[in-house]
Each structure stands twice: as C-alpha cells, then as structure tokens.
Amino acid sequence: MIIREYRQDDLEAIVRIEERAFEVGAYTIHMLRTILHDKDSYSLVAVEGDTIAGYIVILPLDHVSADVESIAVDPDFGGRGIGKALMNQGEEWIRKRGYAYSVLEVRDRNESAIGMYLKLGYRITEKLPDYYELEYRGSRDGYRMIKKLSSQ
Ligand SMILES: CC(C)(COP(=O)(O)OP(=O)(O)OC[C@H]1O[C@@H](n2cnc3c(N)ncnc32)[C@H](O)[C@@H]1OP(=O)(O)O)[C@@H](O)C(=O)NCCC(=O)NCCS
Numbered sequence: 001m002i003i004r005e006y007r008q009d010d011l012e013a014i015v016r017i018e019e020r021a022f023e024v025g026a027y028t029i030h031m032l033r034t035i036l037h038d039k040d041s042y043s044l045v046a047v048e049g050d051t052i053a054g055y056i057v058i059l060p061l062d063h064v065s066a067d068v069e070s071i072a073v074d075p076d077f078g079g080r081g082i083g084k085a086l087m088n089q090g091e092e093w094i095r096k097r098g099y100a101y102s103v104l105e106v107r108d109r110n111e112s113a114i115g116m117y118l119k120l121g122y123r124i125t126e127k128l129p130d131y132y133e134l135e136y137r138g139s140r141d142g143y144r145m146i147k148k149l150s151s152q
Helices: 008-021 029-036 082-096 111-119
Strands: 002-005 042-048 051-060 065-073 101-107 123-128 142-148
Touching (some): 008 042, 008 051, 029 065, 042 082, 051 082, 065 082, 082 101, 082 111, 101 111
Antiparallel strands (some): 002 042, 051 065, 101 142, 123 142
C-alpha cells in the first residue's frame, strides 16, 4: 500500500468509496469536489495495487487547528491499517504546517471510527446534539474530538 497526494482523476474512485463506506450521509460528488479541490486542503489517497482503497481530506480550521474533514476506507480494504496510515500522514502535514491541534467531528454511534481516533490519541471534547441532518443508528448527534500534536 502506498499513500500519495490526491489527483483530480482520483475523484470518481473516491465517490465510489464514499458511497460504499458510509451507510448514511455520504458526501455527494459536488461536496467531494469542493473539499478535495479547495486550494487550502490537503488530500491523500491510499493505493493498493492499482486500486484506490481510501482517502483523507484535511482543511485548516483556524490559526491553531486543522480539521480532518473526511476519511473513508473501502469496506473491502477495512481493518488493515489503511485508516490509521492516512491519519498518521495527515497529522504529519498538520504538524509541519505549524498547527497545534487536529480536530474532527464524528457520529456518536460510529464505533469503528471512534475506536480508531481514540487509539490515535484523540479525546472527546464536546457532544454535538443534532449535528447531522440524517439519523445513523437512531441518532443525529456527534462528538468533537481533538488531538494535541507535539511540536516538531
Ligand atoms: C473509520 C475507518 C476510516 C477506519 O479505517 P480502517 O482502514 O478500517 O482502519 P484501520 O484498519 O486503520 O484500524 C484502525 C483502528 O480502528 C479501529 N477499528 C476499525 N474497525 C473497527 C470496528 N469495526 N470496531 C471497533 N474499532 C474498529 C480499531 O481500533 C483499529 O485499531 P487496531 O487495528 O489496532 O485494532 C473505516 O472504518 C471507514 O471508512 N468507515 C466508514 C467511513 C467513516 O466512518 N469515516 C469516518 C467519519 S468521521
């Protein structure tokens, strides 16, 4: 598996991953294009053989933090460390850009993602009632999770 920066011709593969990875609330192609092509975003793909297996998009949030805007791994490639690898490389960029914190929002019932973030050192800092438009496992609530990144 290699991780490299996103290119415009990866967009269709990412749309497919998004639709397969999220039961509810997948980003549309329009939303994905907006965040992936944002001039300030940092976007990576994980490639297995000649298949794009996952992606991550990070966006600066304020002068001290950047936000993990989206991350997904194709279910066929889940549980092999790809999510963690994308997060680690994303955090490296955040750190190098001089931000002190990595921030993200996650659905309160998304156990696999929360499990991954806790293992990576994120802590829940806030409950976000009705944060999401659509219900997932009976809830629209989310959590904000934050990790303090050590300076270089
Ligand atoms: C969350 C997601 C990106 C994880 O990707 P992945 O490549 O499967 O994750 P990894 O193999 O790197 O696993 C990292 C950790 O996640 C946790 N994890 C993964 N699947 C899990 C599950 N089903 N239940 C609990 N924890 C789980 C584990 O803690 C794992 O650590 P370990 O390997 O040391 O046990 C992936 O499940 C996904 O795309 N989910 C759907 C989209 C999504 O929810 N994105 C996040 C939105 S905030």
